[in-house]
Structures are given as structure tokens and as C-alpha cells.
Amino acid sequence: MRTSPLLVFDGDCGFCTTAVRVLERRVRPRCRTVARQRADLGALGVSGDRAAHEVLWVTPVGTVYGGSDAVAKLLLSAGGAWRLLGAALLVPPARNAAHVLYRLVADNRSRLPGRTEACAVPERRSG
Template sequence: MRERPLLVYDGDCGFCTSAVRFGERRVRPRCEPVPWQFTDLDALGVTTDRAEHEVLWVTPAGTVYGGARAVAKALLSAPGAWPLLGALMMLRPLRWAADGLYRLVAANRHRLPGGTPACAAPPRTPRGRTPS
């Protein structure tokens, strides 16, 4: 069993990689950041589709948090004042705002600093259908 949580992110996305590197330098969460492309997603109980669309926080016990909740968990694990921000992000009214902001950033990460067209997440398809 791992001792530290994993922060699973899109290693092909320049924006995502830059954000994780910034977090490592400034926020210093207590986790192991790993690109999903170099992770055994099946062992984590995570689908490729989910990993392509959101950052994931995977606890040593195997609980998976995605999107804004993963960011909040990373902040909660950090030293200093960061856990306060993480705790606020988990409160219901602010959690909804954090979820919306996360989805907005994730959908437009290819347009943000460090992003490239390769950063655009593939479109989601309804279950049982393949993209045309």
C-alpha cells in the first residue's frame, strides 16, 4: 500500500503540467504527482476517460476524488494556510462555485498559458456510443 496520495494529471497537457509544477514549488502538497499516461489506471480503479477529463486525488486506501475536490484535497494536505482554502472549497456553496470554475478551466485549458491544441480533452460521448 502507498503511504502518500497520488495526484494524477494529464502529462500531455502543458497547462496541467505547469500547474502541477507550480503547486509543487509554491503549495507543496503532501502527495506524489504522476501523469496518468504513466500510471496503472486499472489498479487505481480509474478509467482513461476520467483521467483525460479531470485531475484526480487518489488516497492510499484507494478513494478517488476528481476535479475541484482533487484540488481541494491537495490544498488540504499542504502546509501553511493552504488547508484553509481547501476546506473552504469543500463547503457546499463554495464547492459548487469551485466545481463550475474547475469545469471552465478544464474545458479551456488548451487556450490558457502553457496550453497547446494537444491539451484539449477529447469530447465525451454518451455511454455505449463511439465518437464519429
Template sequence: MRNQPVLVFDGDCGFCSTSVRFIERHLRPRCETVPWQLADLEALGVSSTRAEREVLWVTPSGVVYGGAQAVAKALLSAGGGWAPAGGLLMLPPVRWAAHGVYRLVAKNRHRMPGGTAACALPRRRADGL
């Protein structure tokens, strides 16, 4: 069992990597950060399909939060002035709005600062995969 949460992100995405480096340097959340491409996803209890679509926060007990909720957990973990923002992101209706904003950013991360064509999310196939 792990002692601390793990923040799993897309290490091939320049926007994601830059965002995580910013979080590590300025927010200092109490967690391990690891690109999903280097993570033991099976041990974390997540699929590569999910990991390539959203940032994940995996608790030591194995609870997985994705997207905006993962960001909220990182903010809560950082403490200080960041914790209230994280707490707010966990509450409806802010949580619902944050989910929508996260999906919009994730869908367009290849257009964001630092993003490249490699940052684009995989397209869903006709069979839904």
C-alpha cells in the same frame, strides 16, 4: 497499499503540467504526482477516460476525488495557509461554484497560458463515450 495520496494529471497538457509543477514547487503537498499516461490506473482504481478529463486525488485507501475536489485535497495536504482554502473548497456552496469554475477551466485548458491544441479535452462521441 500506498503510504501517501497520488495526484494524477494529464502529462500531455502543457497547462496541466505547468500547474502541477507550480503546486509541487510552491505548495508542496504531501503526495506523489504522476501523469495519468505513466500511472498504473488499474491499481489506482480509475479509468483512463476519467483521468484524461480531470485531475484526480487518490487516497492511500483508494478513495478518488476529481476536479475541484482533487485540488481541494492537494491544498489541504499542503497545510499552512493553503489548508483553509482547501477546506473552503470542500464546503457547499463554494464546492458547487468551484466545480463550475473547474469545468470551465478544464474545457478551455488549451486556451490557458501554456496550453496547446494537445491540451484540449477529447470530444464526446454521439454514443456518449
């Protein structure tokens, strides 16, 4: 059983990989990181579609948080002032704003610095 949380990100996306590396150096979250392409998503209880759509925070007991909630959990794990920011991102109206900002960045990551062709987010199919 894992004893620390796991941050699952898109390892094919240059923007995502750069963002995770900066977070590891500057924020220092208490977690392991793994590219979704190398993660055993089935064992984590996560679909490939979800992992392609958003960053994921998986707790040691298997609870999965995605998108801005995953970012908030990452910040909470870092402690200090980061912890305060993480807590704020989980409370409305900041939570709502964080979700909108996360989707805006995630849906446009192919246009951001550090991007690669792999950064293009696949369209989600409805129903």
C-alpha cells in the same frame, strides 16, 4: 501499498504540467504526482476516460476524488493557510463555485498559456 496520496494529471498538456509544477514549488502538497500517461490507472481503479477528463487525487486506501474536489484535497494536504482554503472548497456554496470554475478552466485549457495540442479535451460521449 502506497503510503501517500497520488495526484494524477494530464502529462501531455503543457498547461496541466505547468500548473502541477507551480503547485509543487509554491503550495507543497504532501503527495506524489504522476502523469496519467505513466500511471497504472487500472491498479488505481480509474478509467482512462475519467483521467483524461479531470485531475485525480487518489488516497493511499484507493479513494478517488476528481476535479475541484481533488484540488481541495491537494490544498488540505499542504497545511497552513492552504488547508483552510482546501476545507472551504469542500463546503457549499464554495464547493459549487469551485466545481464550475474547475470545469471552465479544464474545458478551455487548450486556450490557456502553456497549452499544447494535447491540451484539447476529448468530448465526452453520453450513454
